[in-house]
Amino acid sequence: MSSTPTAEPSVTQLLNSPSTLNGHDSTDLPQPPQDPATQPPDDAVSGDKRKREENDDVPNPSAAPPLWKTSLCSFFRREAKTCGHGSECRYAHGEAELRARPDNTWDPTSERAKKQKLEEKIEECMALDNVMMTEAVDDDGDGGSDAGGLDPELSKCLVHLPRNWKSEKLKEFLSEKAIEFKSAKKKKGMALGFVSFENAEQLQTAVKELEGISIGNKVMKVADVIPRSFEKRTKSILAPRIPGVGLDGENVDDSMLANGSGDGDGTTGRSARKVVTPLAHMSYDDQLEHKKSSLMQILKRLTRNTRKACPDGIPLPEWIVKSRELGGLPCSLDGILTSPVVKGYRNKCEFSVGYSLQGKVTVGFMLGNFRDGVTAVEEPFDCPNVSRISSKYASIFQEFLQHSSLPIWNRFKNIGFWRQLTVREGRRPGIATDSEHCEANIVEVMLIVQVSSSGFDDAQITSEYERLAQAFAAGAAASSPALPLTFLVIQDHQGISNAAPADAPLHTLSIPKAEGGSKKQAADSVVEPKIHDYINNLKFCISPTAFFQVNTPAAEKLYSLAGDWAQLGPDTLLFDVCCGTGTIGLTLAHRVGMVVGIEMNASAVSDARRNAEINDIKNCRFVCAKVIKALRTHADLRKLVYISCNPETLVANAIELCTPSPEKIDKNKNNRAWRNMGSAGLARHRAKSMPASEPFRPVKAMAVDIFPHTVHCELVMLLER
Structure with a gap:
């Protein structure tokens, strides 16, 4: 950033957030949008953070605005008594007053939401007929002599166990429940364990006792096992295999069919199509509507979390106050641009x-x-x-x-x-x-x-x-x-x-x-x-591990949208932050005076420079550096177009960029609390130590459907100050 002029006629910031740092974009793409029922409520703040200015207008209960009484009062939850606002409080003082939100969801802290969430977990758990385990569980290193193979007829799998449990803890749990068993195996980090029994009577008794019991906030499910026979020792790993026969001589196909897992068996309810493209059963128009609804819930998190992060004594930003008119959105969501190709689009x-x-x-x-x-x-x-x-x-x-x-x-x-x-x-x-x-x-x-x-x-x-x-x-x-x-x-x-x-x-x-x-x-x-x-008719060189958009026809729409929103011109200095191989900056280089690409991956910077040479583009420079905090503190940056394939990341970064600076910087000494925070919580924590600077404000947002048939899409947001 030191080489950037401090005063420019037009300074435009383009921030492109890649899905991974190592250049990989596997089919399990970034995390999908979360259910709104799992998000924190609008009023989940501490102390007197939510006290309003005296001149704030209090909604008239008779007018019943869309969000009136849709969240529980935080003071009421803590003190179990009416807050200082009394009957004029816009928040509910009990389950009886609580109303459903416009999207037919309930305050996640309410008993209704908790009950509904528990029922959904039970339904999801009971929908699992088999554990699709095609590899045998051997001794996981916790000790024990019962590391032999599992007999499918006398074995069960316990699902939704604590991930930190090992075999010894599982055995201790079964003994406490007076469950008789032959062997029990549990690998740390997994949510399931395997139990074998001496006879069918032991198995039936265990299923009756264990099915549906709660461990923490999880409901246990007893599932069937689909095992495979593997080599007993590592040294036999090189032994030649006969197709259809396990290394121990067992006929694999027969064992699978005996376990109810033959061709045409649909008990598992899963398929590659459902896992990789969960929206494929919908029409394309319905997919777009589904994604728009999910994005609206994620964007509302930006409003809620920025409100929480606002320092005491600092007025709320105007865009937060006006968000009530948009149903809680920080800015308008102008729809989703469709992908030109919806089948076979991945490169x-x-x-x-x-x-x-x-x-x-x-x-x-x-x-x-x-x-x-x-x-x-x-x-x-x-x-x-x-x-x-x-x-x-x-x-x-x-x-x-x-x-x-x-x-x-x-x-x-x-x-x-x-x-x-x-x-x-x-x-x-x-x-x-x-x-x-x-x-x-x-x-x-x-x-x-x-x-x-x-x-x-x-x-x-x-x-x-x-x-x-x-x-x-x-x-x-x-x-x-x-x-x-x-x-x-x-x-x-x-x-x-x-x-x-x-x-x-x-x-x-x-x-x-x-x-x-x-x-x-x-x-x-x-x-x-x-x-x-x-x-856009520019040629890009792609090495084996280089990041590149998986849907190039839709990427062209994405980059054109970013250029239009940035209002580029011949005097514009364009920063392409987290530029990767330089695709965005290079495609927009002909519309600006200068492009500066900034990337923390040195090999990606080399690819970007080579791509500039291939296309004979002279007005681009690419440097290797970290610049996230500099975006907020650089006073000459007035416009920012944020592109992200992970809307959750966008929300976290926008919290830091849009939260007003505190009068006194918090040094964040309580670092232990960070371990249990989500991305939004960490962003609120970092915002407390942000140097004094003018915050950005969300202006508008639009999505581009880079990934048809999946729950993912690219989200573009224009920020200004």
């Missing part, structure tokens, strides 16, 4: 490697979270956001793994070799109007196969890599039409999660030529792996 897909419910090695999407006891993987063919090309490469990789001598990754033991497949697609310039046209524009494909090579023989690995390259090349050539294949990259990652750091080792494999498949590229002829894509 990057990350497929997990695991086992299906039938015990088959599968490449696709997990049906839930590992910590919730879900390890089953399902093929992506029914997911409308995945292109045909990506699905086909997942199928080719899956077929290869059926006969590989190296094992797939075991999420319980954290051992194995094959982990994940990422497919990145590069398109030629052109306007995509539908999925077929979008697919026709795909001319480059980069495959990144994630492995964990530690502990495996180098010669065996090299042999498998050669077979892998041949399989992908042959599968691409055999498809009709033939699939593009530009680069095949191996990413070696030793961590527990598949989310590898940006500096994880990469190795490019030579791809056999189409004819015959025997001739290979020379090792020294392999260039740096990268593909290209276009936004």
Whole structure:
């Protein structure tokens, strides 16, 4: 920021908040909008924070404004008596006075809301028929000699256990309940445990005693187990497998069918389509309406939390007072811009490697979270956001793994070799109007196969890599039409999660030529792996781990909207904060005098500079730095366009940017309280130590549907001061 002129005719700030810091944007994209029933009430403040100025107008109860008596009075909750405002208080002094909010929800602190939330949890819990566990639970290191395999006929899974419990704690809990059992296993960090019994009588008694009991704020569910047979010892991991047979000789398919998990079984109620694209069952218009409703609830949190963060003795900002006229919104929400392509739009897909419910090695999407006891993987063919090309490469990789001598990754033991497949697609310039046209524009494909090579023989690995390259090349050539294949990259990652750091080792494999498949590229002829894509007719270079928008046609709408709201001109100095590879700044460079891109990831800065050179753009500079606090304290920054794929992050940052500065800075000495705070609470805490500066105010907001069929979308907000 030191190189920025202190006085400019027009200074525009463009803030782009990326989904991750390491450049990954997996199919489990940022967190979805939260239910309004879980949000804090409008009046959840402490002390006399909510005391109004004497000249404030008190709503007339007979007029019944939309929010009249829709929240419980905070003073009444603390003291159990009427507050100083008496009958003129706009907040309810008991459950009898409480009214439903305009969106038909209740104050989350009320008994009605708590009861409704508990009922929803019970319904959700009871809807779970099976735990989709396709990997066996071995000894988790807590001790105990009962680490053998589970008998599906005499085993049950206890769901919604405390995550900090281990096997010993689970055994202690069962003993306290006088439950007889053979073995009990619980891995720390997971919300479930496995219990086996000596006979059917013990099992039936345990189910009767345990089903539906409460542990803390959770309701326990006793579920069936869908187990798989794994090797008993790590040294047997290299043993060759016969398709359809477990390593201990058990027929996998028969065991799955015996457990009620055969093909066509719908008891689990889950599928890759429901998990990855939960809104796919709706029409596109209904999806947009659903997202708009969710965004309105999230934006109301900005108003509520900024009101809480306002220092004592400082008048509320005008936009907070006027929010009552907008139903609690901080500014107008001008709708959602639609995506030009709604099917097969993703140019990057990350497929997990695991086992299906039938015990088959599968490449696709997990049906839930590992910590919730879900390890089953399902093929992506029914997911409308995945292109045909990506699905086909997942199928080719899956077929290869059926006969590989190296094992797939075991999420319980954290051992194995094959982990994940990422497919990145590069398109030629052109306007995509539908999925077929979008697919026709795909001319480059980069495959990144994630492995964990530690502990495996180098010669065996090299042999498998050669077979892998041949399989992908042959599968691409055999498809009709033939699939593009530009680069095949191996990413070696030793961590527990598949989310590898940006500096994880990469190795490019030579791809056999189409004819015959025997001739290979020379090792020294392999260039740096990268593909290209276009936004607004600008060419962008994409490396294996670089962040890039997954829906480029919709991204063009997003960037154009940002430029229009910023009111750019030839004298504008445009800051592209958290610029990544520079896509926003470069697409708007022709409309401004100068672009300064600021990014904390050094490799992304290098990509941004290279993209500027590729497109012969001279008025852009990219620097590596942190600038979040500087946005608020830089007096010359008068306009800010905030773009975020995670509205929750936008709310947290906007609280800091829009809260009036306190007269006396709070040093925030009570750091221990931070551990239990959410993002909004942390933002309120940081706002107390914000240096004296003029706050921004929300002007308007609009969403862009970058992710059709999911609950996510990009949110754009204009802030001014």
